[in-house]
Every structure is written in C-alpha cells, then in structure tokens.
Amino acid sequence: MAAALNTIKIRLRIGRKLDAAQDYFGRALAIRRRSLGPAHPSTAASLVSLPRLAILKGELSKAEGFYRRSETVHRKARGQKSPRRLKVLRRLGDLAALQTRYKRTEALCTEV
Numbered sequence: 001m002a003a004a005l006n007t008i009k010i011r012l013r014i015g016r017k018l019d020a021a022q023d024y025f026g027r028a029l030a031i032r033r034r035s036l037g038p039a040h041p042s043t044a045a046s047l048v049s050l051p052r053l054a055i056l057k058g059e060l061s062k063a064e065g066f067y068r069r070s071e072t073v074h075r076k077a078r079g080q081k082s083p084r085r086l087k088v089l090r091r092l093g094d095l096a097a098l099q100t101r102y103k104r105t106e107a108l109c110t111e112v
Contacts, residue, residue: 044073
C-alpha cells in the first residue's frame with residue numbers, strides 16, 4: 001500500500017498538485033511508521049520525500065525538520081558514514097544555501 005501511495009504522490013508532485021501530493025506523502029509515511037517503526041531506514045527514506053515537497057511550497061523550515069529527522073534515523077540505523085545519511089546532509093547544505101545561510105552550508109558540506 002505504501003508503495004502505491006508513493007507512486008501516486010510522485011505523479012501528483014510532477015503535476016504540481018502539491019496539497020494532494022502532501023496528503024499521499026503523509027499517508028505513505030504513516031503506513032511505514034506503523035508497519036516498520038519510526039527508526040527504520042525505509043521510514044527515513046520516506047521522510048526525504050517530504051522536504052522536497054515543502055521546498056516547492058516555500059516551507060523551508062518545515063523541509064529542514066524533515067531532513068533532520070531523516071538524518072537522525074539514518075545515523076542511528078546505518079552509522080555516521082552511511083551514504084544515505086551523507087546524501088541527506090548534502091541536501092541540508094543545499095537547503096541552507098537556498099536560505100542564504102552560507103556558514104551552515106559550509107559546515108554541512110565539510111561533514112559530507
């Protein structure tokens with residue numbers, strides 16, 4: 001079910017139906033949390049989709065929160081040098097640059 005919801009939400013995001021897409025993102029995430037738990041890497045992978053949508057909607061602080069939760073789960077589940085964790089850190093750096101927080105961008109990029 002979560003995979004089917006992911007497919008729907010991606011198509012909605014492409015079509016710029018952002019509010020509807022957000023609903024499907026949230027439902028897919030809720031299913032993964034219930035079935036796998038909040039600390040499972042697949043749940044963290046779902047969290048990475050939500051900030052992209054938040055950025056499209058101009059909700060940058062909300063996007064940062066989603067990325068931070070995803071980074072925490074990946075760090076705990078896979079370790080400091082996990083490729084997925086490092087990818088999330090890079091996205092956090094990109095987001096900080098978008099917010100013109102260049103010192104934060106530099107700090108995140110040097111960690112990657």
